[in-house]
Amino acid sequence: MTIHNVVRRAALAASVFTAAVAAVTVQAATSSAGLPACAAGQFDLRIQKPAVDDPNRPDQFDVILANNGPACTVQGFPGVDLTGPDDPTYGPTYSLPRQSVAAQPLTVQPNQAVASILTYQPGNWVPGTLVVTVPDTTTQLHVPWPAGVGVLRQDGATHPGTYIGPLAPL
Incomplete structure (x- = not known):
């Protein structure tokens, strides 16, 4: 495996991880009912x-x-x-x-x-x-x-x- 492939795979893994974290963060910001937090x-x-x-x-x-x-x-x-x-x-x-x-x-x-x-x-x-x-x-x-x-x-x-x-x- 060349260094170029290693870097490409690492970049791909990082982007998948970032997308997963973003999805979890968005879900945490709204309730299961989709309602905002009370002020x-x-x-x-x-x-x-x-x-x-x-x-x-x-x-x-x-x-x-x-x-x-x-x-x-x-x-x-x-x-x-x-x-x-x-x-x-x-x-x-x-x-x-x-x-x-x-x-x-x-x-x-x-x-x-x-x-x-x-x-x-x-x-x-x-x-x-x-x-x-x-x-x-x-x-x-x-x-x-x-x-x-x-x-x-x-x-x-x-x-x-x-x-x-x-x-x-x-």
């Missing part, structure tokens, strides 16, 4: 107590994202921060860790909502605002934290009792 601006954010309050479960809130735009897809966990008065040890922002479970891709139709369960340990620190970042975006949505509801800060804990769950259908 933060198409959601209205609210927080409420779960419809069924189980006294055997920790304290929880539903963090609800209601779609006021076109159908889209979302997957993962929202970024969630509680902001409030300055804590002398940790500062004014408590970034919640994520629950260690898998998240499923979701299609969110117009006027439908998805929710994430925020589980918290009651405590003395009372945040003023819930700040949510929709998965795969950087835009933050804000709503007031329920008045008088205190949270135990566990910044840096290895097994915190305060955390956010994955988005799920509401």
Whole structure:
């Protein structure tokens, strides 16, 4: 085999590999339903107590994202921060860790909502605002934290009792 044939075969293999990578990249950019990823601006954010309050479960809130735009897809966990008065040890922002479970891709139709369960340990620190970042975006949505509801800060804990769950259908 001549050096010319070796170079030609290497070039052909490289072009086949590049085409395969491009095809995978295009498929990853759109969902299986062909819908775009949800943008933060198409959601209205609210927080409420779960419809069924189980006294055997920790304290929880539903963090609800209601779609006021076109159908889209979302997957993962929202970024969630509680902001409030300055804590002398940790500062004014408590970034919640994520629950260690898998998240499923979701299609969110117009006027439908998805929710994430925020589980918290009651405590003395009372945040003023819930700040949510929709998965795969950087835009933050804000709503007031329920008045008088205190949270135990566990910044840096290895097994915190305060955390956010994955988005799920509401």
